Amino acid sequence: MKQLRANREKGMTLVELLAALVLVSLVVILINSVFLFTEKNADSLSKETDVQQNLLLGMKVLTKDVRSTDGEQVTVEKNRLLLGSDEYAAKNGQLLKNGQPVAGDIQSFEVCRPPKGAVYREDELACKPLIAGEADENRIIVILEGTANRAGKSRRLSAMINMER
Incomplete structure (x- = not known):
């Protein structure tokens, strides 16, 4: 009788094999999903960091050049800045100085x-239309906005630069 029982339990049934395959497949799918989610988030964070670094680089170069010029050599237009013979403008997602890229993801x-005597917090800096003669010739406001992230939000970096010595 013992011998008969041992012969019946030698292998797995087809149902047991299919159940094991389903369980293994679920575990593999779960691990793969976690990996893909983590990779997607890492790429997104890397892109946001690159945008922020480009904004900081562009603002640093521009601020340095503005402060090194004589205030009378500064010509300000809405989307263009002339510093003596140097021209800053944005085109095709890049901040350009004399046509050469300074920073990307713009x-x-x-x-x-700004208006004469105006005091702003950094989050209030904005370019608004002014009446002739109301502009402060010793200061400029610079606003750089980066490309949008996955959530559709973009980074904004602004500064008021004082050109008085």
């Missing part, structure tokens, strides 16, 4: 003069 570039 969605928009604005530069203007």
